[in-house]
Amino acid sequence: MIVKKNFSPFKIWQYIKSPMYFVLVWSFAVWMFFYIFNWKFLNLNFAPVGILGSALAIFVAFRNNSSYARWWEARTIWGGIVNSSRVLARLVITFTDSHSHQPNYEKQRSEDFKKELVKLSIAWVHSLRLHLRNQHDWEQLETFMDEADFQQLISVQNKPNFLQLQIGRKIYGGMANGILGGFDSFQMEGQLLALANYQGGCERIKNTPLPRQYDFFTRMFVLVFSALLPFGVMGFFTNTPNLS
Amino acid sequence: MIVKKNFSPFKIWQYIKSPMYFVLVWSFAVWMFFYIFNWKFLNLNFAPVGILGSALAIFVAFRNNSSYARWWEARTIWGGIVNSSRVLARLVITFTDSHSHQPNYEKQRSEDFKKELVKLSIAWVHSLRLHLRNQHDWEQLETFMDEADFQQLISVQNKPNFLQLQIGRKIYGGMANGILGGFDSFQMEGQLLALANYQGGCERIKNTPLPRQYDFFTRMFVLVFSALLPFGVMGFFTNTPNLS
Amino acid sequence: MIVKKNFSPFKIWQYIKSPMYFVLVWSFAVWMFFYIFNWKFLNLNFAPVGILGSALAIFVAFRNNSSYARWWEARTIWGGIVNSSRVLARLVITFTDSHSHQPNYEKQRSEDFKKELVKLSIAWVHSLRLHLRNQHDWEQLETFMDEADFQQLISVQNKPNFLQLQIGRKIYGGMANGILGGFDSFQMEGQLLALANYQGGCERIKNTPLPRQYDFFTRMFVLVFSALLPFGVMGFFTNTPNLS
Amino acid sequence: MIVKKNFSPFKIWQYIKSPMYFVLVWSFAVWMFFYIFNWKFLNLNFAPVGILGSALAIFVAFRNNSSYARWWEARTIWGGIVNSSRVLARLVITFTDSHSHQPNYEKQRSEDFKKELVKLSIAWVHSLRLHLRNQHDWEQLETFMDEADFQQLISVQNKPNFLQLQIGRKIYGGMANGILGGFDSFQMEGQLLALANYQGGCERIKNTPLPRQYDFFTRMFVLVFSALLPFGVMGFFTNTPNLS
Amino acid sequence: MIVKKNFSPFKIWQYIKSPMYFVLVWSFAVWMFFYIFNWKFLNLNFAPVGILGSALAIFVAFRNNSSYARWWEARTIWGGIVNSSRVLARLVITFTDSHSHQPNYEKQRSEDFKKELVKLSIAWVHSLRLHLRNQHDWEQLETFMDEADFQQLISVQNKPNFLQLQIGRKIYGGMANGILGGFDSFQMEGQLLALANYQGGCERIKNTPLPRQYDFFTRMFVLVFSALLPFGVMGFFTNTPNLS
DSSP, X not given: OOSOSOOOHHHXXXXXXXXXXXXXXXXXXXXXXXXXXXXXXXXXXXXXXXXXXXHHHHHHHHHHHXXXXXXXXXXXXXXXXXHHHHHHHHHHHHHHHHTTTSTTOOXXXXXXXXXXXXXXXXXXXXXXXXXXXTOOOGGGGGGGSOHHHHHHHHHSSOHHHHHHHHHHHHHHHHHHHTSSOTTHHHXXXXXXXXXXXXXXXXXXXXXXXXXXXXXXXXXXXXXXXHHXXXXXXXXXXHHHHHHO | OOSOSOOOHHHHHHHHXXXXXXXXXXXXXXXXXXXXXXXXXXXXXXXXXXXXHHHHHHHHHHHXXXXXXXXXXXXXHHHHHXXXXXXXXXXXXXXXXXXXXXXXXXXXXXXXXXXXXXXXXXXXHHHHHHHHTTOOOGGGGGGGSOHHHHHXXXXXXXXXXXXXXXXXXXXXXXXXXXXXXXXXXXXXXXXXXXXXXXXXXXXXXXXXXXXXXXXXXXXXXXXXXXXXXXXXHHHHHHHHHHXX | OOSOSOOOHHHHHHHHHHHHHHHHHHXXXXXXXXXXXXXXXXXXXXXXXXXXXXXXXXXXXXXXXXXXHHHHHHHHHHHHHHHHHXXXXXXXXXXHHHTTTSTTOOHHHHHHHHHHHHHHHHHHHHHHHHHHTTOOOGGGGGGGSOXXXXXXXXXXXXXXXXXXXXXXXXXXXXXXXXXXXXXXXXXXXXXXXXXXXXXXXXXXXXXXXXXXXXXXXXXXXXXXXXXXXXXXXXHHHHHHHHHO | OOSOSOOOHHHHHHHHHHHHHHHHHHHHHHHIIIIISOOGGXXXXXXXXXXXXXXXXXXXXXHXXXXXXXXXXXXXXXXXXXXXXXHXXXXXXXHHHHTTTSTTOOHHHHHHHHHXXXXXXXXXXXXXXXXXXXXXXXXXXXXXXXXXXXXXXHHSSOHHHHHHHHHHHHHHHHHHHTSSOTTHHHHHHXXXXXXXXXXXXXXXXXXXXXXXXXXXXXXXXXXXXXXXXXXXXXXXXXXXXXXX | OOSOSXXXXXXXXXXXXXXXXXXXXXXXXXXXXXXXXXXXXXXXXXXXXXXXXXXXXXXXXXXXXXXXXXXXXXXXXXXXXXXXXXXXXXXXXXXXXXXXXXXXXXXXXXXXHHHHHHHXXXXXXXXXXXXXXTOOOGGGGGGGSOHHHHHHHHHSSOHHHHHHHXXXXXXXXXXXXXXXXXXXXXXXXXXXXXXXXXXXXHHHHHHOOSOHHHHHHHHHHHHHHHHHHHHHHHHHHHHHHHHO
């Protein structure tokens, strides 16, 4: 489970404390000007605050929806990587085993081939993680491939891409020496293609934040709204006594 | 029909009674403070309650939409499992029968093959159900496969995955001994792939709840809104008489 | 054209008359209590009605959007059935004719084959219609297939599924006796798969109504809103004279 | 560019003039009753107009969104027809040329074949245009095919469908006489399928307008809203002087 | 990173200064008429401004959502071009190398083939860029292909289309002379198709702006709203003093 069930109020406070302090201090200041120093001209009608609030609502609702859509798309891509990795591993196993009745079948060679491919596809997932996080602990991938492959890997720039190429090469190697055969490569390519598209999706989501305008104007509007709200609300408290 | 047509009001009351009690008790308490103890300073203008209500509306509408989208996606995946299982069963039958004119066709062997594969695909659906519900009544699956397969099944961790692998193996076994032939395995793989993707979709929806922030803040806002509402509404009843 | 252009106001009245009667009678009753019997305590401020109206707006907008999305999805599936049926018929014709240059081509046999398959695909559409409407006039399908097939059809439960199986069998029969050849079955399977998925989509939409909660609470809120509205509006008419 | 950049205010006025006249005349009439004839009982509070306005907003926003979605879907289908036509033409050219090294290659025959197919796919687009517009100027298609095909074309009902069938036949003719070979037909079928689905999408959008209810009730609500608005606004002008 | 993190307030001011000047000057003018020249009849109630504001909110929210959806679709297409180009390059390399064990393999020829195809696919991306921007610096593409291809390229109209055709021809050339073999062309066609569809998507988004009506009416409504707002707000300031 990725999202924890328990939600400590203390942690939430850590998260929201700086805007809360600002709002409390500011509201108190406005109240003081109003009642202590009796600056009645600060009295502001609620309507303009209401208009600003509506504009804000559009912005906030939009951010909310687009953030969630983006998060869910990322989650779906992640789920897709799980699926395609599983299917690729299954295809490697069934396809290799399906040629066990052929004359040139060598059990050890085929078992090594299965292990090698599954390990490379694990390495691909790890390399994608490091790639997306801009981390460079590539030595984590050393256990998943032989020395020659690893030396090549650390010399290239886009590691996940290189591993895809390497998996493709191994598959066609298998086609050539009879470990695989028929349409095996064709079907495994389908999963490699899916994984490549998921990688592209991850990079797209990571490299393209919500346009900064949405962030900037939303923050500015929230700030202005919070700053004006005490005046607007203050207006009510002063009007009501006057009426009675 | 999954959703019952009849909707007992009693059941709805069970579902909503605790917040209803809270709201009734609290409204009565506010009324008492106001009219019995005459604490006029509790008089609150309606406007701040209205602002909170708008903020709440955004949260509630969002939760509503995203819950429904999630539910409908899950329903679509479920429908997809029905479709792909049907198609897989149809392909098993037509493909096996389509080789009945070939010299090495053995009627009994082919009939057993059809039964075995269809049973395994039924077992897959049941295993997915148990897997998603974290239930461990794997003996339910015993009737759908032979003893050797079942012993292997209970020793592995991801049961649905293992059954997919097993179905794949049987298909390639059929390709090898002539029960199937040509592109049969290729087309059946398409349905296995679809089922694997549906399994991934189920796991994704089950394991990834709506982020807890949405739940926490929505509940908190609803609570604060319900607590403030009586003060806001009370304000109207006291203002109107004053005006006349 | 499915949706008629002319929209008789009389028909609309038939559709909306019972809630209209309720609203008119109730409004008149409230007005009578207010002005005739002079029960001034019924005077209710408009604000709580407004809050309820906002809650209602979220529910109504949601129902509106999800109903339309569901209707359009159903329409798209229906359009998809039209497309895939056309394409299947086109493939049957071009594929059968494309083997006319081969030695074992028999014109009459191929023409019969084309007619048989196209008729079965028409039967499939009709069976889907009856299946979705829970109708059992299966004799309507008798003209689309030979007697043996029809006898089998009425003995099985899911008729559209059986017809798909039957179409698949005919195709592989054609592959075996040389009416078809090469990759013909492979490509026709693609359309059978599409039709099977559309059938699943139809069943999903038909069997899964909008969750009853949405219906129940929306109706309840509309009722409460309509019942409170006259009190809220009455409040305005009594306040305004007092002010002048 | 389909949508013109320049937007003449005069043209807009033509488009909106009749509702504008209605609104102006009606507002003036209400003002006259109010101030000239002094019918004070027409004074209506703004709140009910506001409620109607909210209901209207839901309808209008829904129509706006669904119209745009429908327009964009149609635009996407149109773009898809462009793409698939291009790809089909490209495949015709590369596939025909790719067999130029084979013994039975005849340059003139292959060039004619390419021209014939590309012309037929142009004819398909034009026939779809005429078909969707219910126009019958089929002689426009005469230049795109030989006389025999054209005579057949004008005798069938669904012209675009017939042209698809004809393109399919030519392709399998080419497979038979060696102009094409291998998997060429298989890949070209993919584009024919795409075009058939786009045709279905066009027919769906054209034949299925937004349900009439949305249109009827939206127009009625807008009418009622426009008719009530002057009364509601009038109320403000009379209240404010009374207060000062 | 495409979107810069730092957002200079000065640049924002450049962007929003002309509407800001208008709003400031207009608000001051309204204030002057009101307080200096004492034109009390300008006093406008806030309610009509509120209604206009709601209509505006629907338009603005719609524009916001559809602009974002369009931007994100364009971004997804761009990401898709990256993916498909990568996959195409990977397929060129693995497929060419996979035939290295065949008798007619010539290392130099195959290496040249790989380079030529990858260069052409780079040229395609550049040509799409120039094509979409209506730029004509086609000499930028000269380094990516041999002289004969380039001369042909500058003579055709739709450059990206021609390059796709050229890539297709090279692939089938490779199939003919044994550099490629089996189903290689079939799988590479899949990526060419994807790239063709992305090109169509780019052209669609570029050539089809949001319908001008949305732009025109939104601007007009914003203008009218900004012009009326000072009157509406002014009304509050004059009412409140009168009450106290």
